[in-house]
Amino acid sequence: MHPFSFTKVSDTREALDAARDGGRYIAGGTTLVDLMRETVERPETLVDISGLPLGEVTVTRRGGLRIGALVRMAEAAAHPKVRSLYPVISQALELSASAQLRNMATIGGNIMQRTRCTYFRDVSADCNKREPGSGCAALHGVNRTHAILGTSDDCVATHPSDAAVAFAALEAQVHLLGPDGGRQVPFAGFLLKPGSTPNREQALRRGELITAVEIPALPRPLRSGYLKVRDRQSYEFALASAAVALHIRGGVIRDAYVAAGGVGTVPWKLPAVEAALVGERPSDRLWAEAADRAANGARPLQHNRFKVELLKRTVERQLRTVGDST
Numbered sequence: 001m002h003p004f005s006f007t008k009v010s011d012t013r014e015a016l017d018a019a020r021d022g023g024r025y026i027a028g029g030t031t032l033v034d035l036m037r038e039t040v041e042r043p044e045t046l047v048d049i050s051g052l053p054l055g056e057v058t059v060t061r062r063g064g065l066r067i068g069a070l071v072r073m074a075e076a077a078a079h080p081k082v083r084s085l086y087p088v089i090s091q092a093l094e095l096s097a098s099a100q101l102r103n104m105a106t107i108g109g110n111i112m113q114r115t116r117c118t119y120f121r122d123v124s125a126d127c128n129k130r131e132p133g134s135g136c137a138a139l140h141g142v143n144r145t146h147a148i149l150g151t152s153d154d155c156v157a158t159h160p161s162d163a164a165v166a167f168a169a170l171e172a173q174v175h176l177l178g179p180d181g182g183r184q185v186p187f188a189g190f191l192l193k194p195g196s197t198p199n200r201e202q203a204l205r206r207g208e209l210i211t212a213v214e215i216p217a218l219p220r221p222l223r224s225g226y227l228k229v230r231d232r233q234s235y236e237f238a239l240a241s242a243a244v245a246l247h248i249r250g251g252v253i254r255d256a257y258v259a260a261g262g263v264g265t266v267p268w269k270l271p272a273v274e275a276a277l278v279g280e281r282p283s284d285r286l287w288a289e290a291a292d293r294a295a296n297g298a299r300p301l302q303h304n305r306f307k308v309e310l311l312k313r314t315v316e317r318q319l320r321t322v323g324d325s326t
Protein backbone atom coordinates (compact mmCIF):
# COMPACT_ATOMS: atom_id res chain seq x y z
CA MET A 1 0.00 0.00 0.00
CA HIS A 2 1.26 3.47 -0.86
CA PRO A 3 1.62 6.11 1.87
CA PHE A 4 -1.30 8.52 2.27
CA SER A 5 -2.48 11.18 4.68
CA PHE A 6 -5.74 10.77 6.60
CA THR A 7 -8.02 13.54 7.83
CA LYS A 8 -11.23 13.07 9.79
CA VAL A 9 -13.74 15.87 9.35
CA SER A 10 -16.85 16.81 11.30
CA ASP A 11 -18.75 19.14 8.98
CA THR A 12 -19.25 19.49 5.24
CA ARG A 13 -17.28 22.75 4.91
CA GLU A 14 -14.29 21.08 6.52
CA ALA A 15 -14.73 18.11 4.18
CA LEU A 16 -14.77 20.29 1.05
CA ASP A 17 -11.67 22.15 2.24
CA ALA A 18 -9.81 18.93 2.97
CA ALA A 19 -10.64 17.46 -0.46
CA ARG A 20 -9.89 20.68 -2.33
CA ASP A 21 -6.56 19.47 -3.69
CA GLY A 22 -7.70 16.07 -4.89
CA GLY A 23 -8.39 14.27 -1.61
CA ARG A 24 -10.66 11.22 -1.76
CA TYR A 25 -13.69 10.87 0.48
CA ILE A 26 -13.98 7.68 2.47
CA ALA A 27 -16.80 6.44 4.75
CA GLY A 28 -17.40 2.67 4.99
CA GLY A 29 -14.25 2.06 2.96
CA THR A 30 -15.44 -1.32 1.72
CA THR A 31 -14.34 -0.69 -1.87
CA LEU A 32 -11.60 1.89 -1.62
CA VAL A 33 -9.49 0.13 1.02
CA ASP A 34 -9.52 -3.10 -1.02
CA LEU A 35 -8.39 -1.22 -4.11
CA MET A 36 -5.65 0.56 -2.18
CA ARG A 37 -4.34 -2.76 -0.87
CA GLU A 38 -4.18 -4.02 -4.44
CA THR A 39 -2.51 -0.72 -5.50
CA VAL A 40 -5.27 -0.18 -8.07
CA GLU A 41 -6.03 3.09 -6.26
CA ARG A 42 -3.25 5.24 -4.84
CA PRO A 43 -4.84 8.34 -3.27
CA GLU A 44 -2.48 10.70 -1.50
CA THR A 45 -5.13 12.09 0.83
CA LEU A 46 -8.13 10.38 2.40
CA VAL A 47 -10.88 12.49 3.93
CA ASP A 48 -12.94 10.51 6.42
CA ILE A 49 -16.52 11.78 6.18
CA SER A 50 -18.13 9.12 8.37
CA GLY A 51 -18.86 11.73 11.07
CA LEU A 52 -20.88 14.04 8.82
CA PRO A 53 -24.62 14.43 9.48
CA LEU A 54 -25.73 12.65 6.31
CA GLY A 55 -27.19 9.52 7.86
CA GLU A 56 -30.95 10.17 7.75
CA VAL A 57 -33.80 8.78 5.68
CA THR A 58 -36.58 11.35 5.34
CA VAL A 59 -39.85 11.68 3.45
CA THR A 60 -39.75 14.81 1.31
CA ARG A 61 -42.50 17.44 1.30
CA ARG A 62 -43.78 16.09 -2.00
CA GLY A 63 -43.90 12.54 -0.67
CA GLY A 64 -40.67 11.23 -2.14
CA LEU A 65 -37.78 9.82 -0.15
CA ARG A 66 -34.38 11.29 0.60
CA ILE A 67 -31.70 8.81 1.63
CA GLY A 68 -28.61 10.42 3.14
CA ALA A 69 -25.31 9.46 1.56
CA LEU A 70 -24.02 8.01 4.83
CA VAL A 71 -26.99 5.78 5.55
CA ARG A 72 -25.62 2.24 5.76
CA MET A 73 -26.92 -0.22 3.20
CA ALA A 74 -28.44 -2.40 5.95
CA GLU A 75 -30.13 0.60 7.58
CA ALA A 76 -31.62 1.77 4.29
CA ALA A 77 -32.84 -1.73 3.44
CA ALA A 78 -34.58 -2.12 6.80
CA HIS A 79 -36.00 1.40 7.03
CA PRO A 80 -39.82 1.24 7.30
CA LYS A 81 -40.34 4.04 4.76
CA VAL A 82 -38.00 2.46 2.21
CA ARG A 83 -39.72 -0.89 2.70
CA SER A 84 -43.22 0.49 2.39
CA LEU A 85 -42.74 3.10 -0.36
CA TYR A 86 -40.05 1.51 -2.53
CA PRO A 87 -39.55 -2.20 -1.73
CA VAL A 88 -37.45 -2.46 -4.92
CA ILE A 89 -34.71 -0.52 -3.10
CA SER A 90 -34.84 -2.71 0.01
CA GLN A 91 -34.72 -5.87 -2.08
CA ALA A 92 -31.82 -4.62 -4.22
CA LEU A 93 -29.83 -3.75 -1.10
CA GLU A 94 -30.58 -7.03 0.65
CA LEU A 95 -29.42 -8.98 -2.39
CA SER A 96 -26.10 -7.10 -2.42
CA ALA A 97 -22.76 -8.14 -0.93
CA SER A 98 -22.73 -9.83 2.51
CA ALA A 99 -24.35 -8.90 5.83
CA GLN A 100 -20.98 -7.63 7.13
CA LEU A 101 -20.47 -5.38 4.11
CA ARG A 102 -24.05 -4.10 4.21
CA ASN A 103 -23.47 -3.06 7.82
CA MET A 104 -20.40 -1.02 6.82
CA ALA A 105 -21.01 0.28 3.33
CA THR A 106 -22.97 3.47 2.73
CA ILE A 107 -25.46 4.47 0.04
CA GLY A 108 -23.06 7.08 -1.33
CA GLY A 109 -20.24 4.56 -1.48
CA ASN A 110 -22.50 1.96 -3.03
CA ILE A 111 -23.24 4.04 -6.10
CA MET A 112 -19.56 5.10 -6.30
CA GLN A 113 -18.22 1.53 -6.18
CA ARG A 114 -15.95 0.51 -9.01
CA THR A 115 -16.24 -2.37 -11.43
CA ARG A 116 -15.47 -5.97 -10.53
CA CYS A 117 -13.78 -6.58 -13.89
CA THR A 118 -10.92 -8.88 -12.89
CA TYR A 119 -8.50 -7.17 -15.29
CA PHE A 120 -9.19 -3.83 -13.60
CA ARG A 121 -8.10 -5.33 -10.29
CA ASP A 122 -5.04 -7.06 -11.75
CA VAL A 123 -2.40 -4.34 -12.04
CA SER A 124 -0.38 -6.46 -14.48
CA ALA A 125 -3.24 -6.45 -17.05
CA ASP A 126 -4.01 -3.81 -19.68
CA CYS A 127 -6.94 -1.71 -18.52
CA ASN A 128 -8.03 1.65 -19.92
CA LYS A 129 -10.10 2.35 -16.83
CA ARG A 130 -7.16 1.96 -14.47
CA GLU A 131 -4.43 3.17 -16.84
CA PRO A 132 -5.87 5.29 -19.70
CA GLY A 133 -4.51 4.33 -23.11
CA SER A 134 -3.14 0.94 -22.01
CA GLY A 135 -5.83 -1.15 -23.76
CA CYS A 136 -8.60 -3.45 -22.57
CA ALA A 137 -7.67 -7.04 -21.71
CA ALA A 138 -11.33 -8.02 -21.42
CA LEU A 139 -12.19 -7.34 -25.07
CA HIS A 140 -10.42 -10.51 -26.21
CA GLY A 141 -10.03 -12.12 -22.81
CA VAL A 142 -12.48 -13.85 -20.50
CA ASN A 143 -15.53 -11.62 -20.76
CA ARG A 144 -18.41 -13.81 -19.60
CA THR A 145 -19.48 -11.38 -16.85
CA HIS A 146 -18.97 -8.21 -18.86
CA ALA A 147 -21.48 -5.79 -20.34
CA ILE A 148 -23.55 -6.12 -23.51
CA LEU A 149 -25.07 -2.62 -23.36
CA GLY A 150 -23.40 0.79 -23.26
CA THR A 151 -19.99 -0.61 -24.12
CA SER A 152 -17.25 1.03 -26.16
CA ASP A 153 -14.10 -0.18 -27.89
CA ASP A 154 -12.21 1.02 -24.80
CA CYS A 155 -14.15 -0.65 -21.98
CA VAL A 156 -16.87 -3.30 -21.52
CA ALA A 157 -17.03 -3.46 -17.72
CA THR A 158 -20.36 -3.62 -15.89
CA HIS A 159 -21.37 -1.34 -13.06
CA PRO A 160 -21.67 -3.59 -10.01
CA SER A 161 -24.27 -1.86 -7.81
CA ASP A 162 -27.74 -3.36 -7.35
CA ALA A 163 -29.15 -0.34 -5.50
CA ALA A 164 -28.10 1.87 -8.41
CA VAL A 165 -30.34 -0.20 -10.71
CA ALA A 166 -33.31 0.53 -8.46
CA PHE A 167 -32.36 4.23 -8.32
CA ALA A 168 -32.09 4.37 -12.10
CA ALA A 169 -35.48 2.71 -12.54
CA LEU A 170 -37.13 5.13 -10.10
CA GLU A 171 -35.51 8.16 -11.77
CA ALA A 172 -33.72 9.30 -8.62
CA GLN A 173 -31.72 12.48 -8.26
CA VAL A 174 -28.23 12.63 -6.75
CA HIS A 175 -27.66 15.57 -4.40
CA LEU A 176 -24.13 16.98 -4.59
CA LEU A 177 -22.30 19.62 -2.62
CA GLY A 178 -19.16 21.28 -3.94
CA PRO A 179 -16.99 24.34 -3.42
CA ASP A 180 -19.49 26.32 -5.55
CA GLY A 181 -22.59 25.14 -3.71
CA GLY A 182 -25.17 22.38 -4.05
CA ARG A 183 -26.78 20.89 -7.15
CA GLN A 184 -28.85 17.90 -8.19
CA VAL A 185 -28.03 15.52 -11.03
CA PRO A 186 -30.52 13.02 -12.49
CA PHE A 187 -29.33 9.51 -11.75
CA ALA A 188 -29.35 8.76 -15.48
CA GLY A 189 -26.64 11.39 -15.97
CA PHE A 190 -24.61 10.72 -12.85
CA LEU A 191 -22.95 7.45 -13.83
CA LEU A 192 -21.12 7.77 -17.14
CA LYS A 193 -20.84 5.27 -19.96
CA PRO A 194 -17.19 4.54 -20.76
CA GLY A 195 -16.92 6.00 -24.27
CA SER A 196 -13.28 6.87 -24.88
CA THR A 197 -12.68 7.86 -21.24
CA PRO A 198 -13.59 4.82 -19.10
CA ASN A 199 -11.47 6.22 -16.26
CA ARG A 200 -14.13 8.92 -15.79
CA GLU A 201 -17.06 7.18 -14.13
CA GLN A 202 -19.25 9.86 -12.52
CA ALA A 203 -20.39 13.37 -13.44
CA LEU A 204 -18.65 14.75 -10.36
CA ARG A 205 -16.78 18.03 -10.31
CA ARG A 206 -13.53 18.32 -8.42
CA GLY A 207 -14.09 18.06 -4.67
CA GLU A 208 -17.84 17.39 -4.90
CA LEU A 209 -19.44 15.32 -2.19
CA ILE A 210 -22.58 13.18 -2.54
CA THR A 211 -24.99 14.24 0.22
CA ALA A 212 -28.11 12.22 -0.64
CA VAL A 213 -30.08 10.24 -3.18
CA GLU A 214 -33.65 11.41 -3.62
CA ILE A 215 -36.44 9.27 -5.02
CA PRO A 216 -39.23 11.42 -6.47
CA ALA A 217 -42.83 11.08 -5.37
CA LEU A 218 -44.14 8.59 -7.92
CA PRO A 219 -47.82 7.86 -8.61
CA ARG A 220 -49.49 5.55 -6.10
CA PRO A 221 -50.27 2.78 -5.59
CA LEU A 222 -46.87 1.63 -6.81
CA ARG A 223 -45.85 -2.02 -6.76
CA SER A 224 -42.15 -2.70 -7.07
CA GLY A 225 -39.49 -5.36 -6.72
CA TYR A 226 -35.99 -6.50 -7.71
CA LEU A 227 -34.82 -9.76 -9.24
CA LYS A 228 -31.14 -10.70 -9.33
CA VAL A 229 -29.81 -13.65 -11.33
CA ARG A 230 -26.28 -14.77 -10.48
CA ASP A 231 -23.99 -17.78 -10.46
CA ARG A 232 -24.65 -18.53 -6.77
CA GLN A 233 -27.36 -17.47 -4.37
CA SER A 234 -25.38 -15.11 -2.11
CA TYR A 235 -22.39 -12.77 -2.10
CA GLU A 236 -22.20 -12.59 -5.87
CA PHE A 237 -22.70 -9.94 -8.53
CA ALA A 238 -25.56 -10.03 -11.01
CA LEU A 239 -25.31 -11.68 -14.41
CA ALA A 240 -28.62 -9.95 -15.05
CA SER A 241 -31.07 -8.17 -12.79
CA ALA A 242 -34.30 -6.24 -13.14
CA ALA A 243 -35.78 -3.42 -11.07
CA VAL A 244 -39.47 -2.95 -11.82
CA ALA A 245 -42.08 -0.53 -10.46
CA LEU A 246 -45.62 -0.36 -11.85
CA HIS A 247 -48.51 1.99 -11.17
CA ILE A 248 -51.66 0.05 -12.06
CA ARG A 249 -55.09 1.66 -11.69
CA GLY A 250 -58.40 0.40 -12.98
CA GLY A 251 -56.67 -2.70 -14.32
CA VAL A 252 -54.44 -0.62 -16.63
CA ILE A 253 -50.71 0.11 -16.30
CA ARG A 254 -50.53 3.89 -16.01
CA ASP A 255 -46.78 4.25 -15.34
CA ALA A 256 -43.84 1.87 -15.59
CA TYR A 257 -40.28 2.21 -14.29
CA VAL A 258 -37.86 -0.49 -15.40
CA ALA A 259 -34.07 -0.84 -15.37
CA ALA A 260 -31.60 -3.71 -15.69
CA GLY A 261 -28.31 -4.50 -13.96
CA GLY A 262 -25.42 -6.86 -14.64
CA VAL A 263 -25.64 -6.17 -18.37
CA GLY A 264 -24.71 -2.51 -18.83
CA THR A 265 -21.68 -0.36 -18.26
CA VAL A 266 -24.10 1.70 -16.17
CA PRO A 267 -27.46 0.71 -14.63
CA TRP A 268 -29.54 0.32 -17.77
CA LYS A 269 -32.88 2.11 -17.95
CA LEU A 270 -35.29 0.39 -20.34
CA PRO A 271 -37.54 3.07 -21.91
CA ALA A 272 -38.64 0.77 -24.76
CA VAL A 273 -39.91 -1.77 -22.23
CA GLU A 274 -41.65 0.96 -20.23
CA ALA A 275 -43.33 2.34 -23.36
CA ALA A 276 -44.63 -1.11 -24.29
CA LEU A 277 -46.31 -1.43 -20.87
CA VAL A 278 -47.99 1.93 -20.40
CA GLY A 279 -51.69 1.97 -21.29
CA GLU A 280 -51.92 -1.82 -21.43
CA ARG A 281 -53.63 -4.40 -19.25
CA PRO A 282 -51.35 -6.89 -17.46
CA SER A 283 -51.10 -10.26 -19.19
CA ASP A 284 -48.50 -12.94 -19.80
CA ARG A 285 -48.38 -11.90 -23.43
CA LEU A 286 -47.69 -8.27 -22.48
CA TRP A 287 -44.84 -9.21 -20.13
CA ALA A 288 -43.19 -11.30 -22.86
CA GLU A 289 -43.63 -8.68 -25.59
CA ALA A 290 -42.33 -5.84 -23.43
CA ALA A 291 -39.36 -7.85 -22.16
CA ASP A 292 -38.45 -8.77 -25.72
CA ARG A 293 -37.30 -5.15 -26.12
CA ALA A 294 -34.95 -5.28 -23.10
CA ALA A 295 -31.83 -6.15 -25.08
CA ASN A 296 -32.35 -3.61 -27.88
CA GLY A 297 -28.93 -2.39 -29.01
CA ALA A 298 -26.99 -5.16 -27.23
CA ARG A 299 -23.43 -5.88 -28.42
CA PRO A 300 -22.47 -9.21 -26.88
CA LEU A 301 -18.86 -10.36 -26.60
CA GLN A 302 -17.40 -13.80 -27.24
CA HIS A 303 -18.30 -15.28 -23.85
CA ASN A 304 -21.43 -13.41 -22.83
CA ARG A 305 -23.90 -13.97 -25.68
CA PHE A 306 -26.11 -15.82 -23.18
CA LYS A 307 -26.82 -12.49 -21.45
CA VAL A 308 -29.11 -11.33 -24.28
CA GLU A 309 -31.65 -14.08 -23.61
CA LEU A 310 -31.00 -14.04 -19.87
CA LEU A 311 -31.78 -10.32 -19.71
CA LYS A 312 -35.08 -10.73 -21.53
CA ARG A 313 -36.14 -13.62 -19.32
CA THR A 314 -35.10 -11.80 -16.14
CA VAL A 315 -37.13 -8.73 -17.10
CA GLU A 316 -40.13 -10.84 -18.15
CA ARG A 317 -40.11 -12.77 -14.90
CA GLN A 318 -39.90 -9.65 -12.76
CA LEU A 319 -42.62 -7.87 -14.75
CA ARG A 320 -44.87 -10.84 -14.09
CA THR A 321 -43.91 -11.01 -10.40
CA VAL A 322 -44.64 -7.32 -9.80
CA GLY A 323 -47.54 -6.96 -12.24
CA ASP A 324 -49.45 -10.01 -11.05
CA SER A 325 -48.95 -9.31 -7.31
CA THR A 326 -51.92 -7.98 -5.35
Ligand code: SF4
Nearest residue numbers: 117127128136155156
Ligand atom coordinates in the same frame (compact mmCIF):
# COMPACT_ATOMS: atom_id res chain seq x y z
FE1 SF4 B 1 -10.39 -2.30 -17.83
FE2 SF4 B 1 -12.85 -1.86 -18.67
FE3 SF4 B 1 -11.31 -3.42 -20.08
FE4 SF4 B 1 -12.12 -4.24 -17.66
S1 SF4 B 1 -13.41 -3.90 -19.43
S2 SF4 B 1 -10.06 -4.40 -18.54
S3 SF4 B 1 -12.24 -2.30 -16.57
S4 SF4 B 1 -10.97 -1.24 -19.69
